[in-house]
Structures are given as C-alpha cells and as structure tokens.
Amino acid sequence: MKNLFRAAAAAAVTALALTACGGGNSTDPSNVSPAGEIKPREISWLLSRPADGAVINIMKKLADDYAKEHPGFELNLITTPDRPSYIQKLETLAAANKLPELFDTDATPFAQQLAKQGKMVDAEKLLKTLDMYDDYRPAALDYQRFDDGSLYMIPFQFELEFIWYNKALLEKAGVGVPKSLDDIPAMCTALRQAGITPIAIDGQDQWPLERYVAYQPFREAGPDFIQKLKKGEAKFSDPAGQKTAIWMAELGKAKCFQDGFSAQGYSDAQNHFTSGQAAMYNIGTWELPSLATDKLNPAVRNDIDFFTLPTTEGSVTAANEFVSPSGIGMAVNARTYDPLVSDFLKFALEKYPAEYAATGALSPTTDVETAVPANATPLYQKALDQAKDLGEKQAMPWDTQLDPTTNGRLQQELVLLVQGEITPQQFTDTMDKTIAQNAPKFFK
Amino acid sequence: MLPNRSRTSVLVFLLPPLLLYGAAVLFPILQSLFLSFFSWNGISDMEFVGLDNYVRMFFADDIFWRAFLNALIYLAICLVLQLGGALVVASLLTSLRRGRELIKTLYLLPAVISTVAIAFLFVRIYSLEPVGLLNQLFQWVGLGALERPWLSDVNTVLAAVSAPEGWRFTGLYMLIIYAALLAVPKELEEAAVLDGASRWTLFTRIRFPYIRPVWITTTIMATTYGLRGFDIPYLMTNGGPGQSSELLTTYMYKTAFTSTDFGYASTISVFIVIECLVAVGLILFLLKRKADS
Numbered sequence: 001m002k003n004l005f006r007a008a009a010a011a012a013v014t015a016l017a018l019t020a021c022g023g024g025n026s027t028d029p030s031n032v033s034p035a036g037e038i039k040p041r042e043i044s045w046l047l048s049r050p051a052d053g054a055v056i057n058i059m060k061k062l063a064d065d066y067a068k069e070h071p072g073f074e075l076n077l078i079t080t081p082d083r084p085s086y087i088q089k090l091e092t093l094a095a096a097n098k099l100p101e102l103f104d105t106d107a108t109p110f111a112q113q114l115a116k117q118g119k120m121v122d123a124e125k126l127l128k129t130l131d132m133y134d135d136y137r138p139a140a141l142d143y144q145r146f147d148d149g150s151l152y153m154i155p156f157q158f159e160l161e162f163i164w165y166n167k168a169l170l171e172k173a174g175v176g177v178p179k180s181l182d183d184i185p186a187m188c189t190a191l192r193q194a195g196i197t198p199i200a201i202d203g204q205d206q207w208p209l210e211r212y213v214a215y216q217p218f219r220e221a222g223p224d225f226i227q228k229l230k231k232g233e234a235k236f237s238d239p240a241g242q243k244t245a246i247w248m249a250e251l252g253k254a255k256c257f258q259d260g261f262s263a264q265g266y267s268d269a270q271n272h273f274t275s276g277q278a279a280m281y282n283i284g285t286w287e288l289p290s291l292a293t294d295k296l297n298p299a300v301r302n303d304i305d306f307f308t309l310p311t312t313e314g315s316v317t318a319a320n321e322f323v324s325p326s327g328i329g330m331a332v333n334a335r336t337y338d339p340l341v342s343d344f345l346k347f348a349l350e351k352y353p354a355e356y357a358a359t360g361a362l363s364p365t366t367d368v369e370t371a372v373p374a375n376a377t378p379l380y381q382k383a384l385d386q387a388k389d390l391g392e393k394q395a396m397p398w399d400t401q402l403d404p405t406t407n408g409r410l411q412q413e414l415v416l417l418v419q420g421e422i423t424p425q426q427f428t429d430t431m432d433k434t435i436a437q438n439a440p441k442f443f444k
Numbered sequence: 445m446l447p448n449r450s451r452t453s454v455l456v457f458l459l460p461p462l463l464l465y466g467a468a469v470l471f472p473i474l475q476s477l478f479l480s481f482f483s484w485n486g487i488s489d490m491e492f493v494g495l496d497n498y499v500r501m502f503f504a505d506d507i508f509w510r511a512f513l514n515a516l517i518y519l520a521i522c523l524v525l526q527l528g529g530a531l532v533v534a535s536l537l538t539s540l541r542r543g544r545e546l547i548k549t550l551y552l553l554p555a556v557i558s559t560v561a562i563a564f565l566f567v568r569i570y571s572l573e574p575v576g577l578l579n580q581l582f583q584w585v586g587l588g589a590l591e592r593p594w595l596s597d598v599n600t601v602l603a604a605v606s607a608p609e610g611w612r613f614t615g616l617y618m619l620i621i622y623a624a625l626l627a628v629p630k631e632l633e634e635a636a637v638l639d640g641a642s643r644w645t646l647f648t649r650i651r652f653p654y655i656r657p658v659w660i661t662t663t664i665m666a667t668t669y670g671l672r673g674f675d676i677p678y679l680m681t682n683g684g685p686g687q688s689s690e691l692l693t694t695y696m697y698k699t700a701f702t703s704t705d706f707g708y709a710s711t712i713s714v715f716i717v718i719e720c721l722v723a724v725g726l727i728l729f730l731l732k733r734k735a736d737s
Contacts, residue, residue, distance in 0.1 A: 084702070087702070088701040088702065091486060091701065091704050092486070092701065094486060094487050095485075095486025095487060095704070095706070110485075110487075110704065113485075113487055113488070114487060117487065197573075203596075204682075258573055259572050259573055259593055259596075260571065260572040260573055260592075260593025260595065260596040261596065262593075262595070262596040262681075262684055262685045263567060263570070263571070263593060263595035263596050263680075263681065264571075264573070268574075272573070403703075404702050404703045404704060405699075405702075405703040405705065408698060408702055408703065412683070412684055412685070412686045412687060413686065415684055415685040415686060416598070416685060416686040419596070419598070419685060421598055421685070421686060422686075438703075441483075441485075
C-alpha cells in the first residue's frame with residue numbers, strides 16, 4: 001500500500017513537471033516575415049464570433065479562394081460565441097500550451113502575459129510589413145493595444161455603442177433626451193411613473209451593466225482612470241470612483257433597469273426594447289441589422305432613434321468620444337507562425353475590408369465604404385456617419401481591462417449595488433480590497 | 445474460500461477497473477492536493493507557497509465561507525425534497541391499486557431530461573418579465589403580492605436554484621425506496637395490523653427499520669450528489685446576484701477557469717473532497733448508532 005502511494009505521488013509530480021516544462025519553444029515574435037517555402041497544411045482559428053456572422057463567412061470564402069492556389073490548405077474555424085465559455089477555453093488551452101495558429105482575444109491582462117512570454121506575433125510590425133497599418137482606423141487599433149501601447153491583435157470589426165431610445169415613450173413620460181449622465185436617474189423616475197421600463201438590459205451576461213460603471217469615470221477623469229484603477233494606483237474611493245458608485249446606486253434606486261434584470265438574457269433585453277416596453281437600450285452598431293432595417297417591429301420602427309453617451313458638467317472627454325470597440329481581436333501564435341500562416345494572412349487581410357464593408361458593417365479600415373443595405377431605415381446611415389466624426393479618446397469596456405478575479409467580483413457587486421442590497425460605501429470597500437488583493441499578481 | 449486459481453483470476457479481472465479508478469479519480473485528487481501548495485495561473489511559472497492558499501481560504505476569503513454556507517443550505521433543500529419527497533411518494537405508491545406504473549414513470553421523467561433543458565425551463569418558470577408560470581400561478585390564486593423575480597431576489601434565489609435539483613431526482617430515489625418497501629414481508633405487516641398497529645406505528649416500527657440499509661445508501665447518494673451540485677445553479681444564475689447562489693463548486697470552477705488561479709482552485713477542491721468524505725462518515729456514524737440502539 002505504501003509503495004502504491006509512493007508510486008502515485010511520483011507519477012503526479014512527474015506529470016506536473018512535464019506540463020510545466022512544455023512552454024519553452026517559442027519563436028521570435030518580432031520576426032514577421034519568416035523565410036522559407038510555403039507548405040500548405042490545415043491551420044486553425046479559435047474564435048469567439050457568431051457562427052453565421054459576416055467575419056466567419058468572409059474568412060471561410062477567402063480561405064477557400066486561397067486553397068485553390070495552394071492545394072492542401074484549409075482554415076479550420078472553431079467558434080465559441082458565448083464569451084465567458086470562450087475565455088475559459090482559451091485560458092485552458094494557453095495553460096496546456098495548445099493554442100492554435102490563430103486565436104481571438106481582447107487586450108486583457110492575461111493576453112498581455114502571453115505577449116510578454118513571446119507567444120504572440122507583433123501585430124503592429126506585421127501590419128506595417130503588409131503595408132496596411134495606415135489603412136486601419138487609429139481607434140480600431142488603439143482598442144486592441146495593451147497599456148504600454150504595444151499591438152498584438154488585429155481587429156476585424158469597428159463598432160460604435162449608442163443609447164437607442166423610443167421617442168414616443170419619452171414623450172409619453174414628458175422627458176427629453178438626457179443632456180448629462182446625471183439627468184438619467186430623474187429621467188428613469190419619470191418613465192417609471194408613466195408605467196414604462198426606462199432601460200432594457202441584458203443582466204445575465206454581466207458586461208452590459210459593467211458598461212454603465214465605466215461611463216462616469218470616463219467623463220470625469222478620462223480614459224486613464226481605469227488604467228490606474230486596475231493596477232491599484234487609483235481607487236473607487238477617489239472622486240471619479242465615488243461618482244460612479246453613487247450614480248450606479250441612483251440608477252438602481254430610480255429603478256432604471258427592468259425588474260429581475262439580472263436573470264434576463266441578451267434577446268430578452270432586446271425584445272423588451274423592440275416590443276415598445278422599454279424606453280432605452282444601450283447597444284452597438286453590430287445590432288444595426290435588427291434595429292435600423294425593416295426587420296424591426298413596425299409598431300416602433302418610426303419611433304426609434306439613438307443618442308451617443310451624454311457628457312457631464314466639467315467632463316474631460318468630448319461628446320464624440322465614447323465606447324467604440326473594434327471587437328475581439330485576432331492574435332497570431334508565434335510558435336506556429338511560418339511562411340504559410342504569413343502568406344495566408346497577407347492574402348486574407350488585404351481582401352477582407354472590401355468584403356466586410358459590402359455586408360453593411362463598418363470596416364476597421366478607412367479605405368472602403370460601407371454599403372447600406374436596401375432594407376435599411378434612415379437611422380442606418382445616421383449611425384454609420386457617427387464613425388466619421390470621432391474624438392481621439394475612447395471609453396474602454398472595463399471587462400477587457402481588469403484582472404479576471406476583480407472583474408468577476410465587480411460584476412457581482414454591481415448587481416447588488418444596483419439592486420440596493422449594498423451601499424456605495426460597502427461597494428467601494430469591497431472593490432478596493434479586491435483590487436488590492438488581485439491586481440499586484442497580474443500587473444507586476 | 446475460493447480455490448487459488450480462481451482467486452488469481454478474480455484479481456486479474458479486478459485490476460483493470462482498479463487501475464482505471466486510480467487514473468480517473470485518485471490521480472486527479474492527488475494532483476489537486478499537490479497543486480494546492482502552489483500559486484499558478486496556467487501560463488506563469490509555478491510558485492511554491494506552502495500553506496498560503498489554505499490560510500487564505502480559511503481566514504481571508506469571505507466568498508469561500510458564503511459559498512460553503514450556501515452549499516449547506518442547497519444540500520438541505522435538496523435532501524428534504526429528494527429523500528422526504530421520495531419517501532412520501534413511495535409510501536403512497538404502495539397503497540395505490542391502479543396506475544402505479546404511470547405515476548412511477550411520470551415521477552422519473554425529470555431524471556432523464558438533460559440538465560441544460562431543466563435549467564432553461566426553470567429560468568422561464570421563475571421569470572417575472574415576461575411573466576413566468578410561477579408568478580402567473582400566484583396571480584391566478586390571488587397571491588399577487590408574492591410575485592417577484594425569483595432569480596434576482598437575493599432572498600429567494602438560493603431556494604429557487606435548489607428546487608429544480610431536488611425535483612429532478614425525487615423520482616429516482618422514489619424508485620429505489622419503492623423497491624425496498626415492496627420487499628417488506630407482507631405477513632409482518634398483517635400481523636401488526638391484527639395487533640391493532642396504526643399506519644404510523646406500522647411505518648416507524650416495521651417498514652422503516654426494514655428499509656434502513658437502503659435508506660442509508662440513498663442518503664449517502666443524495667448527500668454526495670447534493671454536495672457536488674454545480675450545473676443547475678451555474679446555468680441558471682452563475683452564482684448571482686452577488687454571491688447569493690454561489691456554491692463551493694461554482695466558486696471553485698470560476699476560480700480555476702475565470703480567474704485562472706489554479707492553485708487556489710485546487711485548494712477549494714481539496715476542501716470539497718474532504719467535506720464529502722466527512723459527510724459520508726457522519727451519515728454512516730449517525731445511522732449505525734441509531735440502528736445499534
């Protein structure tokens with residue numbers, strides 16, 4: 001029996017030692033044009049995008065075109081649209097050192113660690129070598145950058161986030177479009193009194209509520225606040241942090257979000273808005289096909305409009321600066337980067353923008369014009385035009401910035417704060433403590 | 445005593461499953477124990493931290509204790525629904541003359557439906573906007589005041605996520621207990637009835653002592669399943685709102701796969717293993733003592 005235990009323990013140690021040693025052999029991440037012959041083979045892209053969405057359809061088509069010239073080439077697309085599941089998959093594969101040739105990631109602290117370990121190809125160099133760097137919208141690239149300004153992910157989208165609203169419902173409640181973020185709680189009270197749900201929100205996925213907590217600090221202290229907060233250099237007890245904690249509690253007190261929002265999903269929230277029950281809905285241009293075309297419920301079609309993130313008094317960011325994400329980015333695995341991957345990326349990235357813009361979406365590059373679909377309402381063009389007039393700063397979604405433990409705790413505590421279960425003071429204490437505990441490990 | 449040759453053959457046949465068990469169950473447990481002494485996020489170098497993770501778990505982690513308490517409440521609700529419900533239904537079944545098979549099948553049905561389907565079903569049942577079955581029922585019977593978003597209310601969410609798990613396996617345990625009740629000798633019961641025993645005395649003095657061994661087994665099964673409960677709470681609320689429906693298992697999963705804190709997650713999993721062993725030991729001890737007295 002004793003021997004058996006000893007053997008089992010030895011086996012456990014060996015197996016762990018083996019997995020721990022597996023991470024050594026990476027190539028130089030700054031060598032973006034590897035020399036050698038192109039040998040076609042199957043490559044994989046682990047991604048988190050809608051299975052029948054434009055990005056996947058276009059890349060499939062481009063891969064087929066490429067395979068015609070390079071028999072034996074195949075692009076294997078493995079998608080997990082559900083973001084939390086995807087992140088788990090990605091992190092587990094990274095831990096096992098089994099990442100495929102291409103993989104999606106936001107500019108998270110975890111991705112930054114991968115980049116630091118030389119596991120990702122330098123995207124800035126790659127795009128410059130392909131002579132495409134200047135075609136990209138600066139905002140689209142900035143969204144993908146790490147704090148130190150380095151770029152390791154390539155964007156495939158460009159989106160703008162607006163607050164969509166129902167003119168008729170606002171009129172019914174006798175309120176106008178808010179001029180300041182601080183007007184929203186009072187607006188919610190008025191809407192509730194008129195029997196209208198003020199804001200429809202997808203509480204189940206948690207990131208939509210986390211957007212709101214980012215707004216006040218972005219106006220009050222600019223994009224730097226979250227950069228400092230996540231490292232523990234700024235605190236929720238600072239003025240900008242206090243402002244957002246108190247504002248979120250006010251939103252909750254004014255019953256801004258639909259009852260039981262925390263258990264409602266993405267489509268529940270959207271239906272709540274498009275069926276004319278909720279007055280406002282915060283979502284990006286990726287929903288243009290359902291909000292600004294004849295697919296939208298005819299009963300509300302003429303009443304829907306949008307406004308961009310309101311400013312506040314003394315705001316340090318301008319009205320044309322708000323959340324403008326370029327979606328999850330694609331990283332290139334440095335370990336498997338070879339002449340084939342390099343050649344395929346060159347082929348695909350050059351052809352992608354024109355194909356993508358033709359679907360009616362905003363390309364991450366500026367060299368193509370988006371085609372407005374035939375069934376679009378006038379709102380479609382109005383939304384696209386916003387992209388032409390953007391300020392330099394952009395509000396980063398906090399879920400891509402914070403370390404995962406702090407992020408998880410923030411998402412939980414926000415629900416409690418908005419539901420009135422905890423006070424802004426308790427929220428502040430818990431979050432500052434959590435950041436102090438977890439940030440040093442991630443940002444050392 | 446088996447002859448020598450057949451004893452060898454028994455060993456030969458037992459060895460492969462034993463090895464499989466070792467590789468699939470014991471090895472991961474040992475591996476978790478090993479990992480629990482390290483700080484490791486999956487891609488960094490593993491750093492030996494000694495008992496730091498255990499100290500953090502017991503003294504510096506408010507979520508851990510909250511999740512532990514939640515897990516105990518979750519277990520209690522599941523046990524009452526599963527064992528209590530099963531015993532009541534099985535006893536009633538034995539006194540039924542017709543339709544036994546139909547009722548058995550109906551009760552067993554939830555156990556064969558996939559967990560994901562059950563979770564989504566109950567999310568709809570508990571929903572307030574659009575109004576779900578439960579709130580609709582309250583409206584119909586004039587208890588509109590009880591209407592609430594069951595899964596968003598911190599006071600009801602834990603019970604709300606426990607109930608589907610309890611409901612789901614009631615039928616399974618009912619079937620086991622029903623089989624045991626059928627095996628109670630009829631002549632014993634008849635003799636007791638002739639002596640003037642009431643139904644309650646009949647149950648406590650004859651039926652229950654007779655099914656005690658089966659009862660112990662089902663209690664152990666239900667308890668260990670309850671302590672390992674994960675899927676339904678994870679799918680329905682992901683532990684929220686806040687930590688109101690966070691169980692040790694969901695917390696461990698998040699720590700490992702969202703926070704990528706594999707060392708600390710292993711510490712929690714070691715605790716879960718020990719907790720399950722202690723629970724089984726306790727049940728055996730209590731029921732044995734009762735049987736002896």
